[in-house]
Amino acid sequence: MPTTRKRPRNAEATRKAIEAAACRHFMARPYDQVGLREIAQEAGVDAALINRYYGSKKGLFETAILPHFSIDILVQGDMSDFGRRVAGLILDPGHKQDFDPNRALLHSISSPEVGPMVAQALNDNAVADLSARIGGAEAGLRAALALAVLTGVDALYRVARLDTLTRADPEALKERLGALLQGLVDAGDPG
Amino acid sequence: MPTTRKRPRNAEATRKAIEAAACRHFMARPYDQVGLREIAQEAGVDAALINRYYGSKKGLFETAILPHFSIDILVQGDMSDFGRRVAGLILDPGHKQDFDPNRALLHSISSPEVGPMVAQALNDNAVADLSARIGGAEAGLRAALALAVLTGVDALYRVARLDTLTRADPEALKERLGALLQGLVDAGDPG
DNA sequence: GCGCGATGTCAACGCATGATGACATAAATC
DNA sequence: GATTTATGTCATCATGCGTTGACATCGCGC
Numbered sequence: 135m136p137t138t139r140k141r142p143r144n145a146e147a148t149r150k151a152i153e154a155a156a157c158r159h160f161m162a163r164p165y166d167q168v169g170l171r172e173i174a175q176e177a178g179v180d181a182a183l184i185n186r187y188y189g190s191k192k193g194l195f196e197t198a199i200l201p202h203f204s205i206d207i208l209v210q211g212d213m214s215d216f217g218r219r220v221a222g223l224i225l226d227p228g229h230k231q232d233f234d235p236n237r238a239l240l241h242s243i244s245s246p247e248v249g250p251m252v253a254q255a256l257n258d259n260a261v262a263d264l265s266a267r268i269g270g271a272e273a274g275l276r277a278a279l280a281l282a283v284l285t286g287v288d289a290l291y292r293v294a295r296l297d298t299l300t301r302a303d304p305e306a307l308k309e310r311l312g313a314l315l316q317g318l319v320d321a322g323d324p325g
Numbered sequence: 326m327p328t329t330r331k332r333p334r335n336a337e338a339t340r341k342a343i344e345a346a347a348c349r350h351f352m353a354r355p356y357d358q359v360g361l362r363e364i365a366q367e368a369g370v371d372a373a374l375i376n377r378y379y380g381s382k383k384g385l386f387e388t389a390i391l392p393h394f395s396i397d398i399l400v401q402g403d404m405s406d407f408g409r410r411v412a413g414l415i416l417d418p419g420h421k422q423d424f425d426p427n428r429a430l431l432h433s434i435s436s437p438e439v440g441p442m443v444a445q446a447l448n449d450n451a452v453a454d455l456s457a458r459i460g461g462a463e464a465g466l467r468a469a470l471a472l473a474v475l476t477g478v479d480a481l482y483r484v485a486r487l488d489t490l491t492r493a494d495p496e497a498l499k500e501r502l503g504a505l506l507q508g509l510v511d512a513g514d515p516g
Numbered sequence: 517g518c519g520c521g522a523t524g525t526c527a528a529c530g531c532a533t534g535a536t537g538a539c540a541t542a543a544a545t546c
Numbered sequence: 547g548a549t550t551t552a553t554g555t556c557a558t559c560a561t562g563c564g565t566t567g568a569c570a571t572c573g574c575g576c
Contacts (some may be wrong), residue, residue, distance in 0.1 A: 143523050143572055164435045166357045170564065180525050185565060243485050244355045244432045253485035261489045272497055278481060278489040279501055286477025290469060294434050294444035298452045298469040306463055310470055314505065334542055334553050361534065371555050376535060 141178060151177040152184060153198035157233045160199050165245040170194075195248050202233045203255040205281075209267045216268075217316025221308045224287060235260065236288040256281070268319050280318040287311060332369060342368040343375060344389035348424045351390050356436040361385075386439050393424045394446040396472075400458045407459075408507025412499045415478060426451065427479040447472070459510050471509040478502060 141147060155176040159168045170191055174181040188194040208220050224236075235256075242252050265277035291299045299307065332338060346367040350359045361382055365372040379385040399411050415427075430447060433439050456468035482490045490498065 145523065148523080163437070164355060164357065166355065166563095167437065169562080171562095181564085182526080182566080183524060186524085191564065239485075240431075240480070241435045243480060244435075246354065246358065249485065253487055256481075256485065257488045261487065265489070272493075272501070274489045275493045275498060275501060278487055278493070279478070279498075279505065282477035282481045282490075283474055283505075284477065285480050286473035286475065287470070289431070289434060289476050289480065290447075290473045294430075294440065294447065296444055296452065296469055297448045298456070298465045299473075302463075302466045302469070307466060307470075310463070310466060310509075314470065314474075314509070317508070318501075318505070336553065339553080357533095360532080362532095372534085373536080373556080374554055377554080382534065 148177070148179060148183070149187060152179060152187065152194070154232070156194055156198040157202065157238075160195060160242065161234055161238045162241070164241045165195065165248055192247055195242070196251060199238055199242070199248075200251060200255045202238070203235050203252070203259045205235070205260045205263055207231075209263055213268060213319055216319045217314070218308065218312035220284070220315055221312035224284060225291070225304060225308055225311070234288075236285055237292065239285060240289050240293055270320075276318045280315055283311075283314055283318070339368070339370060339374070340378060343370060343378070343385070345423070347385055347389040348393065348429075351386060351433065352425055352429045353432070355432045356386065356439055383438055386433070387442060390424075390429055390433070390439075391442060391446045393429070394426050394443070394450045396426070396451045396454055398422075400454060404459060404510055407510045408505070409499065409503035411475070411506055412503035415475060416482065416495060416499055416502070425479075427476055428483065430476060431480050431484055461511075467509045471506055474502075474505055474509070 141151070152173065155173045156168075158176070159173055170181045170184050173194075174184055184191075184194055188197055208216075208223070211219055239252060239256060243249050260281060261274065261278050264280065265274040268277060270276070287299075290296045332342070343364065346364045347359075350364055350367070361375050362372045364385075365375055375382075375385055379388055399407075399414070402410055426447075430443060433443050451472060452465065452469050455471065456465045459468060461467070478490075481487045
């Protein structure tokens with residue numbers, strides 16, 4: 135029952151509902167394909183209210199989505215296990231979180247409207263966090279590459295649902311992806 | 326001067342012009358953000374003609390874009406050099422080809438309209454080709470992962486233009502990415 | 517309990533898009 | 547050179563979008 139009906143008037147609660155609905159929709163489909171009316175309906179609200187609160191669709195995206203571009207979940211735990219742990223999270227089919235930054239990234243990065251904002255948020259939050267966490271030589275570059283790997287796998291496995299990946303042995307895939315990520319997290323010179 | 330004016334009537338040449346323009350546009354922006362009128366104008370043609378020839382926007386995409394989802398350029402040459410060679414191609418800023426499958430992939434994969442078609446074409450062409458070329462244990466899985474890495478890097482480096490990546494030392498980036506890809510191409514067990 | 521600001525709704529606008537069918541015109545055929 | 551077909555254009559439609567301003571209604575303070 136996603137559409138909440140008959141909420142007592144409460145601006146803050148309404149905002150939360152709108153932003154939660156926005157998260158779900160912007161994560162599931164490209165920015166242009168998400169209509170304000172859908173979000174409004176799921177939040178049990180009229181579409182005009184969204185513009186009243188956030189000024190515009192872009193404003194809603196900015197308020198509801200941008201702050202979630204962090205990788206707190208991923209960097210919690212020790213880094214010696216980073217690869218396998220993150221691979222397990224990404225590949226888990228039952229993995230339902232309220233908001234998946236990677237999916238949202240894929241669905242919004244190509245939009246000229248919000249793409250630049252997303253890129254900057256990703257750079258300032260996720261890359262910076264991971265970079266600081268792993269340290270070592272060329273930490274920023276390695277962190278960005280690790281995120282790129284995650285983004286690519288998400289694109290091909292979760293969004294495109296590439297047959298070769300979905301039908302592969304999950305354990306083997308997890309193993310390969312984990313090793314890939316761990317190799318980036320562990321410092322050392324490339325050669 | 327992209328807009329060609331006053332072409333003698335020739336269906337085949339017109340089709341080529343339309344499809345070339347479509348390639349450029351569908352590579353540069355998301356599927357929904359590309360208008361038939363833009364493509365038509367760049368091809369020096371009326372938008373209605375596109376629907377006449379291809380039935381619909383989706384039909385044009387299918388005819389113009391899908392066949393190009395191959396990685397012929399990448400798999401030419403010996404595989405011992407694959408990583409560095411492909412990394413160089415991807416990262417080269419002056420790298421202007423008529424059509425870049427990776428960019429088109431990113432801009433169309435999330436569209437519910439054409440996304441599934443793209444996924445299947447990618448799977449049947451690119452992944453299959455690369456898989457056959459590299460061979461070894463779990464060749465398909467490794468090929469798909471390599472493409473995922475390329476996709477992710479393209480997303481973050483070329484589309485998002487992540488500061489951390491664009492401002493990194495190009496040689497270091499090429500080195501890291503090359504090693505990543507080469508590790509996937511070279512067979513052997515992960516552990 | 518009344519008024520007034522906060523909260524939310526409604527109808528409508530302007531705009532852009534993909535698609536259609538009627539029309540024009542160049543080119544080929546005889 | 548007339549006719550006919552292939553090629554291309556024009557005006558227009560239906561639709562969906564984000565956005566806006568006028569209106570309704572709830573709820574708190576006096």
